[in-house]
Amino acid sequence: MAHPATYKALVESKSDRPHPLPPSKDMTQTLARAEAICRAHGVRLTRIRRTVLQALCSSPKPLGAYELADMLASNARRMAPITVYRALDFLIEQGLAHRLASRNAYISTVDSDSGRDAVAYLICESCGSVSEGSSAALTGALSDILLRAGFEPRSKVLEVAGHCAACQGHSQERH
Amino acid sequence: MAHPATYKALVESKSDRPHPLPPSKDMTQTLARAEAICRAHGVRLTRIRRTVLQALCSSPKPLGAYELADMLASNARRMAPITVYRALDFLIEQGLAHRLASRNAYISTVDSDSGRDAVAYLICESCGSVSEGSSAALTGALSDILLRAGFEPRSKVLEVAGHCAACQGHSQERH
DNA sequence: AGGGAATTCGATATGTCATTGCGTAACTCC
DNA sequence: GGAGTTACGCAATGACATATCGAATTCCCT
Numbered sequence: 260m261a262h263p264a265t266y267k268a269l270v271e272s273k274s275d276r277p278h279p280l281p282p283s284k285d286m287t288q289t290l291a292r293a294e295a296i297c298r299a300h301g302v303r304l305t306r307i308r309r310t311v312l313q314a315l316c317s318s319p320k321p322l323g324a325y326e327l328a329d330m331l332a333s334n335a336r337r338m339a340p341i342t343v344y345r346a347l348d349f350l351i352e353q354g355l356a357h358r359l360a361s362r363n364a365y366i367s368t369v370d371s372d373s374g375r376d377a378v379a380y381l382i383c384e385s386c387g388s389v390s391e392g393s394s395a396a397l398t399g400a401l402s403d404i405l406l407r408a409g410f411e412p413r414s415k416v417l418e419v420a421g422h423c424a425a426c427q428g429h430s431q432e433r434h
Numbered sequence: 435m436a437h438p439a440t441y442k443a444l445v446e447s448k449s450d451r452p453h454p455l456p457p458s459k460d461m462t463q464t465l466a467r468a469e470a471i472c473r474a475h476g477v478r479l480t481r482i483r484r485t486v487l488q489a490l491c492s493s494p495k496p497l498g499a500y501e502l503a504d505m506l507a508s509n510a511r512r513m514a515p516i517t518v519y520r521a522l523d524f525l526i527e528q529g530l531a532h533r534l535a536s537r538n539a540y541i542s543t544v545d546s547d548s549g550r551d552a553v554a555y556l557i558c559e560s561c562g563s564v565s566e567g568s569s570a571a572l573t574g575a576l577s578d579i580l581l582r583a584g585f586e587p588r589s590k591v592l593e594v595a596g597h598c599a600a601c602q603g604h605s606q607e608r609h
Numbered sequence: 610a611g612g613g614a615a616t617t618c619g620a621t622a623t624g625t626c627a628t629t630g631c632g633t634a635a636c637t638c639c
Numbered sequence: 640g641g642a643g644t645t646a647c648g649c650a651a652t653g654a655c656a657t658a659t660c661g662a663a664t665t666c667c668c669t
Contacts, residue, residue: 324626383585516618
């Protein structure tokens with residue numbers, strides 16, 4: 260009984276062959292939130308989708324689709340790329356994940372706030388970590404530019420690559 | 435003698451097999467500027483690089499690397515991808531071209547000003563055109579975020595996809 | 610001019626990311 | 640419990656990018 264009853268319901272489904280990546284402490288909370296969001300949207304957080312989301316949440320750095328497929332593979336059984344992409348598309352549509360266009364990689368956004376502000380993703384090239392930054396000023400400046408150009412935005416990509424505070428000074432970390 | 439003598443010197447080199455895409459009016463100016471920039475940087479704008487840049491300048495929309503290879507192909511003779519990518523890398527390093535990460539496509543930036551401001555690229559999903567937008571406010575807001583995060587930026591990706599002023603109302607253009 | 614170093618380019622292969630098409634299984638709703 | 644919708648499996652292919660290695664070109668210096 261490591262987890263409350265609700266957890267079991269969340270993580271296991273009828274046709275479950277067990278998957279790797281046993282969730283950590285607050286993973287439970289995160290998944291619960293994701294589940295709630297999906298329920299609110301009237302869509303289903305299936306086993307595959309949940310597993311992919313869990314992998315994204317567990318990773319300290321963005322993951323590629325094939326990387327996800329590898330991570331979630333269990334004994335000679337690996338997801339087809341299309342399966343991963345479908346799960347990712349779903350998660351992105353529900354606002355649970357985000358695609359980093361400059362990296363072809365994906366991160367969880369379950370735990371990010373961001374409201375309706377434009378969000379800039381800060382990608383550290385040393386440690387691989389990604390943090391988010393936003394401000395009313397940024398949102399305002401951007402929408403001002405769009406307004407002046409008469410441009411109707413659909414999706415925004417704001418990504419900055421560089422070195423995070425913790426990695427300052429390191430010329431370049433090998434990975 | 436459709437062009438001044440300087441033009442010949444720019445566009446033709448010793449070992450020139452002629453390439454397609456005869457330059458338009460102000461293309462001459464643009465190429466001259468690119469040439470000047472390269473000279474100032476102490477690097478060479480070779481035939482291949484010039485041809486690729488010319489193609490980018492001539493196109494009203496961003497071009498992919500393979501698209502460029504196709505465009506510049508002459509009778510059953512096509513650039514290898516690596517050749518195009520090398521030219522693109524060069525142009526980008528010299529600030530003559532820009533990669534749109536969200537599109538895997540490339541545009542010329544010879545004719546753009548931008549100074550040292552952060553530049554947002556506005557990509558129209560109807561007509562494919564790309565315009566640039568920048569402001570002191572945007573630059574300030576962004577660097578403010580970076581400063582607060584203690585993040586040392588190396589490259590910035592600011593891209594907005596949507597519909598440009600001319601294409602408002604069109605639900606979706608087929609292409 | 611001539612020779613050596615550096616840069617640029619050609620050719621082939623391969624790696625990485627993403628999608629298409631089509632058929633089957635599962636779930637939902639009445 | 641049957642029809643319609645949604646999700647998944649499978650194989651192939653398309654789209655984008657890089658590795659490697661050797662040949663050709665250009666630069667620079669004497």
